[in-house]
Amino acid sequence: MEKQITDMTLKDMEAYSSNRKKSSKDKARNISIKYKIAFMTVLVALIPMVVLTVMMLFFYNRAIMERGNRHIEENIRIMSDRIESVLNNGELCSNNLTIEFSGFYNDKSLKQVTRDSRITSQLSQSLLIYNGISSIVFIDTEGRFYATDPELFDMEEDIKESEYVNELKDEGGKTYLMDPTQNIMTRDDKEIVTMGKHVINIVTGVPIGYIFINMDKNYLIESASSEISYYFLYDTNGFCLSVSSMNDPIYRDSDLIDSLYEGDENFIRYNRENYLIARDEISKYHWTIVGVTNLNKFNVTGRDLRFILLITLGVTIALLLISVLFSANLVTRPLKKLHDGAEQIAEGDMSFRFRFRTKDEIGRLGRIFNYMTQRNLELLKQVDDEAKKKREYELALIQEQVKPHFLYNTLDIIVMLIEMNRSKEAARVTRKLASYYKNSLSGSEEIVSIERECQIIRDYLELQIMRYGDKFTYEIDVDERILSSMIPKMTLQPLVENAIYHGIKNKSDWGKISVKGSVEEADGSYIALLKVEDDGIGIEKVELDKLNELLLEDNRQSLLDDKGNMEENVSKHDTIKGGSHFGLYSVSHRIKLYFGKNFGARIESIPGKGTTIFITLPFYE
Numbered sequence: 312m313e314k315q316i317t318d319m320t321l322k323d324m325e326a327y328s329s330n331r332k333k334s335s336k337d338k339a340r341n342i343s344i345k346y347k348i349a350f351m352t353v354l355v356a357l358i359p360m361v362v363l364t365v366m367m368l369f370f371y372n373r374a375i376m377e378r379g380n381r382h383i384e385e386n387i388r389i390m391s392d393r394i395e396s397v398l399n400n401g402e403l404c405s406n407n408l409t410i411e412f413s414g415f416y417n418d419k420s421l422k423q424v425t426r427d428s429r430i431t432s433q434l435s436q437s438l439l440i441y442n443g444i445s446s447i448v449f450i451d452t453e454g455r456f457y458a459t460d461p462e463l464f465d466m467e468e469d470i471k472e473s474e475y476v477n478e479l480k481d482e483g484g485k486t487y488l489m490d491p492t493q494n495i496m497t498r499d500d501k502e503i504v505t506m507g508k509h510v511i512n513i514v515t516g517v518p519i520g521y522i523f524i525n526m527d528k529n530y531l532i533e534s535a536s537s538e539i540s541y542y543f544l545y546d547t548n549g550f551c552l553s554v555s556s557m558n559d560p561i562y563r564d565s566d567l568i569d570s571l572y573e574g575d576e577n578f579i580r581y582n583r584e585n586y587l588i589a590r591d592e593i594s595k596y597h598w599t600i601v602g603v604t605n606l607n608k609f610n611v612t613g614r615d616l617r618f619i620l621l622i623t624l625g626v627t628i629a630l631l632l633i634s635v636l637f638s639a640n641l642v643t644r645p646l647k648k649l650h651d652g653a654e655q656i657a658e659g660d661m662s663f664r665f666r667f668r669t670k671d672e673i674g675r676l677g678r679i680f681n682y683m684t685q686r687n688l689e690l691l692k693q694v695d696d697e698a699k700k701k702r703e704y705e706l707a708l709i710q711e712q713v714k715p716h717f718l719y720n721t722l723d724i725i726v727m728l729i730e731m732n733r734s735k736e737a738a739r740v741t742r743k744l745a746s747y748y749k750n751s752l753s754g755s756e757e758i759v760s761i762e763r764e765c766q767i768i769r770d771y772l773e774l775q776i777m778r779y780g781d782k783f784t785y786e787i788d789v790d791e792r793i794l795s796s797m798i799p800k801m802t803l804q805p806l807v808e809n810a811i812y813h814g815i816k817n818k819s820d821w822g823k824i825s826v827k828g829s830v831e832e833a834d835g836s837y838i839a840l841l842k843v844e845d846d847g848i849g850i851e852k853v854e855l856d857k858l859n860e861l862l863l864e865d866n867r868q869s870l871l872d873d874k875g876n877m878e879e880n881v882s883k884h885d886t887i888k889g890g891s892h893f894g895l896y897s898v899s900h901r902i903k904l905y906f907g908k909n910f911g912a913r914i915e916s917i918p919g920k921g922t923t924i925f926i927t928l929p930f931y932e
Contacts, residue, residue: 397443814847
């Protein structure tokens, strides 16, 4: 059960999707030709403009990217060289101080006061000689403390007991970059990078003390900062030593700062802005410098260019739409007149005529429409006249089947009854004859009620019984609900006549003719069903099959040919089946003519037992 529901759901979804696609296609087809012309023209005009704009922006942005890359890479190289120079100065300073201090401590004649003075002087001179050094600290082995920055004297004890001193105790006379995360000499207003050295007397090899060369972090990269480019300095462990500026939001995102060191991309997008990335390594000290350029600030001209291009494109589109709609109206306004006029003609106003003054294609089309309308008016009148004549001729042809000898024989019966002094019976026959011809021939209507048609065949059968009183009886049993339904006049009479002359007359004993009517259900609706039955000699199967086949063919073609020669076509059909059932063909064809191909006649017969003809008609309550 669930599988069936799923299958039904899938089918419904597919049907819904298909209907939506069809609906979309129908909507596309129903768009006004004016908008189609405008759309196609704008599309053709806009494609080159959009392509040109995109190409201009693409090549311009590519040029800006190349220019930005060159700019930041060049600055990165300058920065790298500058930082390496500062670090080299720190190392050179520590080496020179080692030489000077070795001389001071080797000279035993120097008083301590003089030695202290010379050490302090030498430290101060080194600040002037070597660029990038912000302060120098020297601690000798006897605990004497020397510093170029007075504020560092407040940190004397902390410096002496710091990890920096402990790290350098067991090291030789090499200069080292100290761990910036443990630097106690950093103040709130100044962050520094420190290079340390265990000072060894170059003559005696005896330790003299410890030198710490302090360099301002900001000084290392501040000269390269600008409004569009900023720089990050990382040590060996990936710790960010310095940032050239904190003005941009990107420099306050610690996770992003870490990713700049670890990543290898040269372009990022952050906070809806584009950034170029460049990297360089100070190989001697294993430091890394990362440069970041804000393209949105770098490419101010590009922003203006895009704005100008977009404004130009928008104005061009607006002007193009106005001109296209105006020119499209020149074409579609006459077409709309053609459309409205054609609708007026289609609604039946055949007097409408187009009055175009132009002699272009639309003007010529309007004149052709006028000619076609006039011709259609003439043809409709001609068809209407011919259809009326055909119906009149067809009815006359059927009525012609009430053969003259039927009238003659009836009149002979009347004369015979008068001669036999049976005047009452003669009068009754005369009234029946008058009633029959009154109902069947008088009046101009072609469609009558089933009730009136039953009266026609009742009069006809009464007259025939006067003649063949010893041959048959009849029965008319029609449901009262269908008596008001309509039927082509003289539909049942030809069938009853066929039943008498081709069914009952050739039978050796008595026969019976029955006319029955009822309401039946067919294909969800109700129809009126009439049956003409006889228990005569019946019809052979071969002839019966031909009859039903010809009745089916009547759904596809009329008995009338293009010239209206009904008799010729009827004679062809009668030749095939022996010429005995012309009335059946006429009845079926006329019903289809009036009510449609879903109604008509069919025949069933059993040789030696009888024949039944079924007539289907619309049912009206």
